[in-house]
Amino acid sequence: MSTVAGILNDYETIRADQEAFYRDLHAHPELSHEEVRTADEVARRLKAWGFEVHVGVGGTGVVGILRNGDGATVLMRADMDALPIGEATGAAYASTVDAVMHACGHDVHVACLLGAARLLSSHRDAWQGTVVALFQPAEETGDGARGMLDDGLAGIIPKPDVALAQHVLPGAAGTVLTRPGPVLSSADSVRITVHGRGGHGSMPQKTVDPVVLAALIVVRLQTIVAREIAPTEPAVLTVGSIRAGSKSNIIPDEAVLELNLRTYTEQTRRHMLASIERIARGESLASGSPREPEIEVYDSFPLTENDGAVTARVAVAFAEHFGADSLPMELQTASEDFSDVPRALGVPYTYWSIGGTDPDAWAKAVRDGTVFSTIPANHSPLFLPVMQPTLETGTAALVVAAGAWLAPGSE
Ligand SMILES: [Zn+2]
Ligand SMILES: [Zn+2]
Structure with a gap:
């Protein structure tokens, strides 16, 4: 045998x-x-x-x-x-x-x-x-x-x-x-749609610019891993896609960001998802956005x-x-x-x-x-x-x- x-x-x-x-x-x-x-x-x-x-x-x-x-x-x-x-x-x-x-x-x-x-x-x-x-x-x-x-x-x-x-x-x-x-890691993708008020690129005073709003969100998101997660805890947040507008002299109505995050505990995952939502809402408010952003979590891996x-x-x-x-x-x-x-x-x-x-x-x-x-x-x-x-x-x-x-x- x-x-x-x-x-x-x-x-x-x-x-x-x-x-x-x-x-x-x-x-x-x-x-x-x-x-x-x-x-x-x-x-x-x-x-x-x-x-x-x-x-x-x-x-x-x-x-x-x-x-x-x-x-x-x-x-x-x-x-x-x-x-x-x-x-x-x-x-x-x-x-x-x-x-x-x-x-x-x-x-x-x-x-x-x-x-x-x-x-x-x-x-x-x-x-x-x-x-x-x-x-x-x-x-x-x-x-x-x-x-x-x-x-x-x-x-x-x-x-x-x-x-x-x-x-x-x-x-x-x-x-x-x-x-x-x-x-x-566990992985999640997040789609954030932020809203502005479109108009002529030469008259920004008449608009709420979602491109600037999206850019501020991208920068602020980097502070989650850098400032909110312990240095001993691994975590990744990447903004892999940002889409807005069609022409240089038109301020668009909305911008869409797509994020990917990787975490190793459920607690960190929940914290990061909550922070993403807080930042998207906070920056929208700060920009005078006419509507709350839509936030959708998709493609989650355990x-x-x-x-x-x-x-x-x-x-x-x-x-x-x-x-x-x-x-x-x-x-x-x-x-x-x-x-x-x-x-x-x-x-x-x-x-x-x-x-x-x-x-x-x-x-x-x-x-x-x-x-x-x-x-x-x-x-x-x-x-x-x-x-x-x-x-x-x-x-x-x-x-x-x-x-x-x-x-x-x-x-
Ligand atoms: Zn693979
Ligand atoms: Zn594989």
Whole structure:
């Protein structure tokens, strides 16, 4: 009887297939909620490996369940969607779809989870319990996990004891990184519409200028992080869009600002949202605006806050298997909707990262202090994880982490 870690000795038997699948997936990216081909490819393979398969969960979501006797239930999740970006990597297997690209590495996540599912399926003597492989649509739009829940996910799967997910990020390929507590920020977008009174650009005395009002709001908003949040508390507020007017000599009626914020506690999040509203209203009042501003919060992502005990258990398993390649993960300002699923199901979870950069290129960039300028990050048209050892590491990470609950004798 093999052990859970022993399963990975068999990785060589799936390597070629997994690489071919990954190249195909990378060449055929699909946008959020449109992951039809990807879902078909995933479902077909899971069925062939003996999984009970549910398709069309929350649109294009796929759930595979493999029951293998008494024991814990482990949910593992991969997101499937690509981004509206034209690929510029020049890879032989680059996107064949115009202006759509797997620029966030979700193709890596899908290939790794499928690889882990296949290995677990062909080595059922090495573990016991139930594996739930969840392939989620629409992570980039923040509503894919919620869509699967709304479509009855809880009634399809047995209640998991633990939920696991991973993301490929810049960093030496071959490394796995864990972090207890908050790991990814919560994110919110806010749209503020302020009102003025339009008129001729040569007669400002007859108008209330919403361009000046919007500019003052942009400046005042910068004081939230700088003056209202403790220096020890990370937070980001970016005004990513400001739109008003059509011509140099016309003062418009309104201006629209779009903001994005990132926070790591619910208290800071609420404080920042309240401050944004106070500033928008206060500056409108100060400008003599004829109407209260409209303030709309949208595209909200939850905080990803790793369970301490679950993360420690995974970190121990990683240290045992990966040795010096198991590292602490830095706090990330990116956001994810993965935690919507375990939070709704009342399940503890952990979310780790794996490196996707050529190890030599990474070491050189770290030595030269040029990581930010020379290593393409997620959402760049140049983002392309090295295929190996990234796929092998991501596959092993899932098997090793799940094994911490599924190895015979664990509970
Ligand atoms: Zn992304
Ligand atoms: Zn992503």
